Amino acid sequence: MKKITLLLFLIPFLSFSQSHEEMIKKIYGETLTNSPVHETLRTLCKDIGHRLSGSPQAAAAVEYTRQLMESYGFDTVYLQPVMVPHWVRGEQEIARITNSEKLGTFDMKTLALGNSVGTGPDGVLGEIIELSGLDEVEDYGKKLEGKIVFFNGKMDPTVINNFSAYGRAVAQRAWGASDAAKYGAKAVMVRSMTNRLDDIPHTGSLRYKPLIGQIPAVAISTNDAERLSRLLKEQDDLKVYIRTTCEMKEPILSYNVIGELRGSQFPEEIISVGGHLDSWDVGEGANDDGSGCMQAIDALRTFKALGIQPKRTLRSVMWMNEENGLMGGREYAKVAEQKGEKHIAAIESDAGGFRPLGFSMSGSEEQKSKVKEWKDLFTPYGVWNFEQEGGGADIGPLQPLGTLLIGLRPNTQRYFIYHHTNADVFEAVDKRELELGAASMSAMIYLLDQEGL
Amino acid sequence: MKKITLLLFLIPFLSFSQSHEEMIKKIYGETLTNSPVHETLRTLCKDIGHRLSGSPQAAAAVEYTRQLMESYGFDTVYLQPVMVPHWVRGEQEIARITNSEKLGTFDMKTLALGNSVGTGPDGVLGEIIELSGLDEVEDYGKKLEGKIVFFNGKMDPTVINNFSAYGRAVAQRAWGASDAAKYGAKAVMVRSMTNRLDDIPHTGSLRYKPLIGQIPAVAISTNDAERLSRLLKEQDDLKVYIRTTCEMKEPILSYNVIGELRGSQFPEEIISVGGHLDSWDVGEGANDDGSGCMQAIDALRTFKALGIQPKRTLRSVMWMNEENGLMGGREYAKVAEQKGEKHIAAIESDAGGFRPLGFSMSGSEEQKSKVKEWKDLFTPYGVWNFEQEGGGADIGPLQPLGTLLIGLRPNTQRYFIYHHTNADVFEAVDKRELELGAASMSAMIYLLDQEGL
Numbered sequence: 001m002k003k004i005t006l007l008l009f010l011i012p013f014l015s016f017s018q019s020h021e022e023m024i025k026k027i028y029g030e031t032l033t034n035s036p037v038h039e040t041l042r043t044l045c046k047d048i049g050h051r052l053s054g055s056p057q058a059a060a061a062v063e064y065t066r067q068l069m070e071s072y073g074f075d076t077v078y079l080q081p082v083m084v085p086h087w088v089r090g091e092q093e094i095a096r097i098t099n100s101e102k103l104g105t106f107d108m109k110t111l112a113l114g115n116s117v118g119t120g121p122d123g124v125l126g127e128i129i130e131l132s133g134l135d136e137v138e139d140y141g142k143k144l145e146g147k148i149v150f151f152n153g154k155m156d157p158t159v160i161n162n163f164s165a166y167g168r169a170v171a172q173r174a175w176g177a178s179d180a181a182k183y184g185a186k187a188v189m190v191r192s193m194t195n196r197l198d199d200i201p202h203t204g205s206l207r208y209k210p211l212i213g214q215i216p217a218v219a220i221s222t223n224d225a226e227r228l229s230r231l232l233k234e235q236d237d238l239k240v241y242i243r244t245t246c247e248m249k250e251p252i253l254s255y256n257v258i259g260e261l262r263g264s265q266f267p268e269e270i271i272s273v274g275g276h277l278d279s280w281d282v283g284e285g286a287n288d289d290g291s292g293c294m295q296a297i298d299a300l301r302t303f304k305a306l307g308i309q310p311k312r313t314l315r316s317v318m319w320m321n322e323e324n325g326l327m328g329g330r331e332y333a334k335v336a337e338q339k340g341e342k343h344i345a346a347i348e349s350d351a352g353g354f355r356p357l358g359f360s361m362s363g364s365e366e367q368k369s370k371v372k373e374w375k376d377l378f379t380p381y382g383v384w385n386f387e388q389e390g391g392g393a394d395i396g397p398l399q400p401l402g403t404l405l406i407g408l409r410p411n412t413q414r415y416f417i418y419h420h421t422n423a424d425v426f427e428a429v430d431k432r433e434l435e436l437g438a439a440s441m442s443a444m445i446y447l448l449d450q451e452g453l
Numbered sequence: 454m455k456k457i458t459l460l461l462f463l464i465p466f467l468s469f470s471q472s473h474e475e476m477i478k479k480i481y482g483e484t485l486t487n488s489p490v491h492e493t494l495r496t497l498c499k500d501i502g503h504r505l506s507g508s509p510q511a512a513a514a515v516e517y518t519r520q521l522m523e524s525y526g527f528d529t530v531y532l533q534p535v536m537v538p539h540w541v542r543g544e545q546e547i548a549r550i551t552n553s554e555k556l557g558t559f560d561m562k563t564l565a566l567g568n569s570v571g572t573g574p575d576g577v578l579g580e581i582i583e584l585s586g587l588d589e590v591e592d593y594g595k596k597l598e599g600k601i602v603f604f605n606g607k608m609d610p611t612v613i614n615n616f617s618a619y620g621r622a623v624a625q626r627a628w629g630a631s632d633a634a635k636y637g638a639k640a641v642m643v644r645s646m647t648n649r650l651d652d653i654p655h656t657g658s659l660r661y662k663p664l665i666g667q668i669p670a671v672a673i674s675t676n677d678a679e680r681l682s683r684l685l686k687e688q689d690d691l692k693v694y695i696r697t698t699c700e701m702k703e704p705i706l707s708y709n710v711i712g713e714l715r716g717s718q719f720p721e722e723i724i725s726v727g728g729h730l731d732s733w734d735v736g737e738g739a740n741d742d743g744s745g746c747m748q749a750i751d752a753l754r755t756f757k758a759l760g761i762q763p764k765r766t767l768r769s770v771m772w773m774n775e776e777n778g779l780m781g782g783r784e785y786a787k788v789a790e791q792k793g794e795k796h797i798a799a800i801e802s803d804a805g806g807f808r809p810l811g812f813s814m815s816g817s818e819e820q821k822s823k824v825k826e827w828k829d830l831f832t833p834y835g836v837w838n839f840e841q842e843g844g845g846a847d848i849g850p851l852q853p854l855g856t857l858l859i860g861l862r863p864n865t866q867r868y869f870i871y872h873h874t875n876a877d878v879f880e881a882v883d884k885r886e887l888e889l890g891a892a893s894m895s896a897m898i899y900l901l902d903q904e905g906l
Contacts, residue, residue, distance in 0.1 A: 029611040157885070158482040160834050195885060355866050357810075357835065381613050382810065382864075384837050411835075411864055413808050413886050432610075432648060433866050 017377065020450070023308070024377055024443045030302050031439035037298040038431040040068060041291060041353070045284035045426035052114075052281040053321040054086030054252040061277050062255050065293065065318050069259030072301045074316070076262070079255035082331040084321040086252040087115055089281050090245030094123065095189060095218055098239050100231055108224035110189075112244040113173060113217040114205040114280065114324045119187065123243030124148070124216065126186045130232050134171050137179045145184030148240050150232075151176045152191045152225050155416070161388075162412055163351065166193055166419075170204070177217040178209035187242050188217045191225035194416040199223050202420045203280050205324040216244050256328045257318040261300055263449075265311040270336075271448050272315045272346040273299050273441055276322030276329075276394050283424035287415060291353030291429055292408070293318050295438035302442040310449045312344070319394035322350070326393060333397030343403040344453045347441055348392025352418070353429040354410035356440040358385025363404035367453055371404070374447050383440050385409060404453055408441055470830065473903070476761070477830055477896045483755050484892035490751040491884040493521060494744060494806070498737035498879035505567075505734040506774040507539030507705040514730050515708050518746065518771050522712030525754045527769070529715070532708035535784040537774040539705040540568055542734055543698030547576065548642060548671055551692050553684055561677035563642075565697040566626060566670040567658040567733065567777045572640065576696030577601070577669065579639045583685050587624050590632045598637030601693050603685075604629045605644045605678050608869070614841075615865055616804065619646055619872075623657070630670040631662035640695050641670045644678040647869040652676050655873045656733050658777040669697050709781045710771040714753055716902075718764040723789075724901050725768045725799040726752050726894055729775030729782075729847050736877035740868060744806030744882055744890070745861075746771050752895035763902045765797070772847035775803070779846060786850030796856040797906045800894055801845025805871070806882040807863035809893040811838025816857035820906055824857070827900050836893050838862060857906055861894055 031037070048064060051057035062079065069077040095110035097103070112118070126148040131137065133153035137144070151172035159165035176188045192202035199221045208214045220228070232238055257277065263269065275292025279285020300316045302308075320328035336343055345367075347359075361368045372386045391405025399405060410433070418424035484490070501517060504510035515532065522530040548563035550556070565571070579601040584590065586606035590597070604625035612618035629641045645655035652674045661667045673681070685691055710730065716722065728745025732738020753769045755761075773781035789796055798820075800812075814821045825839045844858025852858060863886070871877035 028613070032610045157485045160481070160889075162885075355864050382838075385835075411808050413889065414883050417883075430867050430870075432615075436613075436866065 020377055020447065023446060026306055027302055027442045027446060028381055028439040030305050031298065031435050031442065034305065035298055035435050035438060037294050037438045038434055041286065041294045041429060041434065042426055044290045044294065045286050050279050050281050050283055050285050051277065052087070053084040053254060053278045053324060055281065058254060058278055058320065062257055065257045065277060065297065068297055069316060072304055074259040074261055074300060076260040078258055080258055080331060080335060081253060081255055082320055082327050083251045084254045084327045085325045086249040087324060088247060088249060090118060090247065093218055094241065094243040095220055096241045098125065098241050100238060101235050102231060109199050109201045109221040110218045111201040111203040111282065112246045113190065113219055114203055115248060116177065116206055116217045116244065116246055117214045118244045118246045119216045119242055121245060123241055124186050125239060125241045128232060128238050128240050130229060134175060134179055137183070141183055144180055147185050148242065149176065149180040149185045149188045150228060151188060152229055154191065155193060155195050157195050162195060162416055166416060169193060173204050173219065174207055177206050177215050178212045181213050181215045185215060187215050189240065190217060190219045192219045192222050193419065194222060196417055197222050197226065200421045200423055203282060204420045216242060218242060218244060254320045256320050256332055259297065259300060259316045261303060261310050261314045263312040264309050267313050268342050269312040269452065270315060270341055270343045271312055271445050272317050272343065272395070273445050274317035274319055274394065275349050277318035278321050278323050280323055280420045282420070283422045284426055286424050286426050286429050287352035287418050288420065288424055289322070289350045291434055291437070292349030295349050295434065295441055298438040299442035299445055308446065312449045314445055314449060322393050329394035330397050333401065336398065336401060343398050343401050345404040345406060345448045346395040346398050347406040347408065347444055348395045349408040349437060349441060350392050351408065351410055351412050352415045353434040353437060354412060354414065355433040356383050356408055356410045356437045358383055358388065358409040359444060360388035360390040360407040360409050361404060362389060362391045362399065367404040370453060378440070378443065381436065381440065406444065408437055410437055473830055473900065476899060479759055480755055480895045480899060481834055481892040483758050484751065484888050484895065487758065488751055488888050488891060490747050490891045491887055493750070494739065494747045494882060494887065495879055497743045497747065498739050503732050503734050503736055503738050504730065505540065506537040506707060506731045506777060508734065511707060511731055511773065515710055518710045518730060518750065522750055522769060525757055527712040527714055527753060529713040531711055533711055533784060533788060534706060534708055535773055535780050536704045537707045537780045538778045539702040540777060541700060541702060543571060543700065546671055547694065547696040548673055549694040551578065551694050553691060554688050555684060562652050562654045562674040563671045564654040564656040564735065565699045566643065566672055567656055568701060569630065569659055569670045569697065569699055570667045571697045571699045572669045572695055574698060576694055577639050578692060578694045581685060581691050581693050583682060587628060587632055590636070594636055597633055600638050601695065602629065602633040602638045602641045603681060604641060605682055607644065608646060608648050610648050615648060615869055619869060622646060626657050626672070627660055630659050630668050631665045634666050634668045638668060640668050642693065643670065643672045645672045645675050646872065647675060649870055650675050650679065653874045653876055656735060657873045669695060671695055671697060707773045709773050709785055712750065712753060712769045714756055714763050714767040716765040717762050720766050721795050722765040722905065723768060723794055723796045724765055724898050725770050725796065725848070726898050727770035727772055727847065728802050730771035731774050731776050733776055733873045736875045737879055739877050739879050739882050740805035740871050741873065741877055742775070742803045744887055745802035748802050748887065748891035748894055751891040752898055755895040761899065765902045767898055767902060775846050782847035783850050786854065789851065789854060796851050796854050798857040798859060798901045799844070799848040799851050800859040800861065800897055801848045802861040802890060802894060803845050804861065804863055804865050805868045806887040806890060807865060807867065808886040809836050809861055809863045809890045811836055811841065811862040812897060813841035813843040813860040813862050814857060815842060815844045815852065820857040823906060831893070831896065834889065834893065859897065861890055863890055
């Protein structure tokens with residue numbers, strides 16, 4: 001008798017997990033066999049290229065993804081207007097050491113930081129002072145006056161999660177210009193954000209603090225940072241000439257691109273899956289974040305291909321302007337709130353097109369526990385880690401609506417080779433790993449759709 | 454009272470795991486900060502290059518790794534003699550379609566399979582017959598007589614573990630020549646073992662069955678295999694001219710290279726950690742298996758660097774001839790048995806220098822359970838999967854001695870881009886991922902050494 005009771009008890013559970021197990025197998029199978037995600041990424045990277053907010057390429061990417069979602073037969077595809085900053089890099093930057101006793105004059109590999117003001121056509125020349133990070137600014141204080149501050153903080157190689165190492169080191173890039181300007185510095189140079197020693201400068205955004213004069217900022221490659229640091233130990237009057245013609249123009253109209261599969265049972269409950277369509281204005285924005293965009297579109301394509309009719313409303317969203325403003329993510333949440341939409345969950349893929357290893361989450365314990373119950377359905381695909389905290393930059397603004405925020409977490413050990421550089425090109429993304437990420441997103445929204453939250 | 458008992462009960466466990474946790478953190482920290490493993494791999498790949506058994510480069514690799522282990526101050530470093538096959542590729546191979554109505558004459562990207570006999574300088578010309586795998590040989594039977602058999606079996610893209618997909622598909626490469634020869638085929642062509650569609654042929658060993666005539670065999674790239682298959686659907690008298698001058702010479706003397714840290718408490722208990730030093734005679738053998746070799750040496754270097762005195766005897770072993778004979782692995786086990794050595798565990802890294810995700814095991818349930826208890830010590834480093842079966846080719850012969858066999862299991866999604874090709878070069882290996890693998894091996898032998906089995 002006991003046995004029978006036990007069996008009866010198990011039946012609903014078995015059928016739950018078995019049917020889901022089968023459908024998830026189909027989702028991965030469809031993606032690994034038929035998905036065009038690698039080819040669509042090729043088009044985005046090779047035919048359009050990098051696409052900073054406000055650029056013609058960003059406009060082309062809006063149109064391309066709109067057409068792509070239309071071509072897949074999504075129920076609705078539309079553009080959500082959003083005003084975005086319009087920063088332009090201008091001419092090739094110069095960061096030139098002018099008076100090295102050992103090496104004479106030489107140029108370093110450099111890129112202006114995004115949002116930075118330019119030096120103007122004459123450039124600036126100044127003595128260099130090296131700091132290991134923002135912490136040292138207060139110690140030096142007035143000694144920074146008239147100097148060009150070289151922030152040489154490193155990503156900690158012993159931190160396994162290199163997004164965490166990045167998070168700890170990136171403050172000097174974000175705030176270094178304002179903090180140094182407070183004490184009268186002329187300009188700043190920042191060590192590129194990567195564990196590698198190489199010749200590739202990494203751009204990325206800075207933010208100017210209010211009421212402090214805005215000074216120019218550039219990144220230099222890690223090899224140049226190491227060399228400069230060695231030279232400074234021997235010669236403390238070393239000077240650098242920096243020339244950048246970048247500038248922030250007037251905000252410009254752009255769009256989030258949204259494609260929707262309408263829910264059959266609970267159409268008012270929305271599940272968003274997306275990436276950010278803009279990229280830095282170097283390389284091709286392949287890992288950051290062409291991959292996430294193409295995966296998010298493919299996640300819904302797979303529903304169509306397998307004939308899965310969602311219960312809830314699924315949206316593939318291409319957020320605009322993650323890199324230097326987050327205006328797309330903010331607008332999306334603002335409209336959602338104004339319309340009183342019910343966003344139960346949002347997933348973002350913005351950590352590169354690498355092999356997926358897990359999902360991070362931000363939300364209530366109840367929401368997270370429910371998703372963690374599905375973990376065993378993902379482990380056969382190598383997606384095992386559901387313990388990390390965090391969602392994604394673009395979905396962050398949805399948090400006040402009570403939305404569960406989910407981030408696709410791939411293997412990011414190679415991510416900072418490419419991040420914000422000329423090296424972030426289509427060839428840096430592996431077809432199979434990209435597909436596994438797309439399938440993982442598709443499987444997650446399938447479960448969210450079927451089970452609700 | 455109950456609480457006190459519980460606490461007393463917990464103390465030994467806590468101190469066990471805390472001290473191990475700390476030491477493992479040091480091992481990863483040392484490796485990620487100071488390890489020369491990426492530079493030693495560069496030397497092996499760039500200064501020596503590919504190193505098929507019997508080649509001068511294989512001899513150079515023996516000497517290089519002997520010196521490297523000496524330079525790290527291992528207690529003993531010695532060579533273990535082993536006779537190995539000596540196969541040579543000869544001149545650039547030709548696989549030429551001679552009579553395509555659509556395309557005329559064209560050459561395919563090809564490599565002779567390892568151990569294959571050559572066609573001789575005149576080559577062979579024959580009509581092509583396409584089979585999807587070994588299963589079809591019996592169906593065709595005598596129809597294969599005088600033909601050149603084209604095995605076009607594919608790796609299944611829906612199998613997530615692509616070593617499994619490889620394992621299922623590779624039989625046509627290993628046995629296709631003998632199976633086709635049994636019915637009078639002149640030669641065989643095999644589709645390269647990769648999920649990718651590209652122009653890179655993958656070599657690898659075949660084995661001739663006794664009492665069957667030996668016929669030449671080549672691999673062609675997947676793009677060529679796809680094209681050929683399309684052409685054959687339109688024209689069934691398509692002919693191919695194959696020319697290879699490879700040959701198997703007399704066996705030659707080579708060596709396993711062994712470096713040892715002597716145990717302080719149980720020196721008679723041996724833990725081996727290694728990779729195979731030979732590679733195919735294309736590319737640089739970077740992922741297969743220069744990475745594993747350099748990681749295995751580095752795993753012991755880390756003990757020296759951290760001043761860890763092992764209780765048991767630790768050996769770093771460079772096995773010779775995994776690719777086309779396994780004579781090194783066999784000799785190692787034979788000598789171990791003859792000397793009555795007690796090999797408690799052996800770890801092999803032979804799945805590429807990619808980010809480690811787990812350890813596979815072959816051994817008793819008791820042995821495996823003990824190692825699985827340590828799993829939580831590895832998860833902070835992303836090494837989570839301890840459930841796979843298997844050790845490694847070179848350590849397989851130790852199984853009869855009751856040794857626990859362990860394989861380092863990295864992310865292998867990109868492995869079959871490089872495997873046995875010209876593309877398997879130093880640049881295909883990421884420094885940080887390589888280091889994480891070395892540290893994982895070092896941490897595993899640390900636990901095996903401390904806890905025994």
